[in-house]
Amino acid sequence: MSRLIKFIITCLLIQQTCVAQSSSDKLFEDLRRINLKEEAVKTKAKPRFKYIKNNLKAKTFRSVILANSLIESLDGKSYYRIKENTIIRTKEVSPGSRYFFILPSDGNEDNVKYVTLSTNLDHLETILTFNNEKFTPFKQDKFKAIEYDKKQIHTYTQIRAGLGSSTPNFFLDNISLSSTTLALEAGVETFTNIPVFLIAEYLAQNSGQEVQLTSFSIGLRTEYRYHINEKSFIGAGLSAQRSLYTSATIDNSKVDYTIDSFGINVNYNYAKYFVSLDLKMQNYAFDSSVVLPAANLTNDNSATAISFNIGKEFEVSI
Structure with a gap:
């Protein structure tokens, strides 16, 4: 036996x-x-x-x-x-x-x-x-x-730039603002295919010489990634941001304001390069002493912004 x-x-x-x-x-x-x-x-x-x-x-x-x-x-x-x-x-x-x-x-x-x-x-x-x-x-x-179930921690760094537009609801003549965005994001994969990112973003908005707005914001973004193959995936996520620094010139007047943003985004990534489409609701808050002839400032000063971005992602596994 x-x-x-x-x-x-x-x-x-x-x-x-x-x-x-x-x-x-x-x-x-x-x-x-x-x-x-x-x-x-x-x-x-x-x-x-x-x-x-x-x-x-x-x-x-x-x-x-x-x-x-x-x-x-x-x-x-x-x-x-x-x-x-x-x-x-x-x-x-x-x-x-x-x-x-x-x-x-x-x-x-x-x-x-x-x-x-x-x-x-x-x-x-x-x-x-x-x-x-x-x-x-x-x-x-x-x-x-x-037992081969050892897990790795995936971290990510993203650099992106984008162009877009928005139409704030507080301008009497329905002025549209063109925008330029530069952003740096650092993230970690908390669950499988679900990374969370910390965002640092610079946003410049203008309508020629009449309105010029700039802001620097920080926030969080999370997304779900669906892998098509080894080199590419599509993602969809949510984000929230708040401004730390702002500067505005409206009709040659210096104005203090803050801006909060809440948005959704979809993106396509191939071989570490990606394109994304962002849709955000922007809420503006102006100092109570601000009076602008060309604007009707209320407690609900908002805009819907859309932007197209390109960028690159760097991944490190530890």
């Missing part, structure tokens, strides 16, 4: 090894193909890694590289995103380093071309041992080593 149990377990181990080897072979074939066709995304990072053979101080591991992880070329000029959890061999860049070399599946260390962060890896441990025909069973703490 004990020999039958050993035979069954040995077959299972051989099957798992074959599956892992097939996945590993596919990964390195993809890397070889991309390197030959020069399809990798280029970056401006300076060369910073050099693989040294026979470095006895650096440890070698059998590891699982997690899905959606980034691996980087040794010269820092290209990277590749891993599609699925894959078992590979890795080696420390140096003892205790945050980076690991990815060793080729054929074992030829002359072909080491990529590194990845240690946070992208789960190192496998030996969970089965045979010693003098004695079988050591699974232990709960060891079994956790093959």
Whole structure:
């Protein structure tokens, strides 16, 4: 009976090894193909890694590289995103380093071309041992080593610029304002595909020489992202902002005011570049002492603004 149990377990181990080897072979074939066709995304990072053979101080591991992880070329000029959890061999860049070399599946260390962060890896441990025909069973703490559910924190930085228009309801002659927007946003993914952003925005509005309004606002924005494929997604979200600084000239008069904005937006992102359409309700509050001949100021001074934006997003996973 004990020999039958050993035979069954040995077959299972051989099957798992074959599956892992097939996945590993596919990964390195993809890397070889991309390197030959020069399809990798280029970056401006300076060369910073050099693989040294026979470095006895650096440890070698059998590891699982997690899905959606980034691996980087040794010269820092290209990277590749891993599609699925894959078992590979890795080696420390140096003892205790945050980076690991990815060793080729054929074992030829002359072909080491990529590194990845240690946070992208789960190192496998030996969970089965045979010693003098004695079988050591699974232990709960060891079994956790093959659970590949490690999560990464995704952070984002966006830079965008836009053009738009609005028609405030307090001008007697229905003046339309053209607008220019410059914004910087920093965000973090709180739930899957739902990032939250902190916004810093500069807004300039004018109708020629008659009306000139400028403001600097901060606020929050959240959105839901639906991924079309690996390079593109569409998003829809909500935002709220309040002005910290404003300046206004209306009919050659300096005016103090504040502006609050509430809006919705939709966007399309492809390869880190995006376009977006924003629709906002803007509420203006003027000092009670302000009197403008060309305006009817009330407690409900508002405008509906629409703008078209373009920008770029930078993503960092930690």
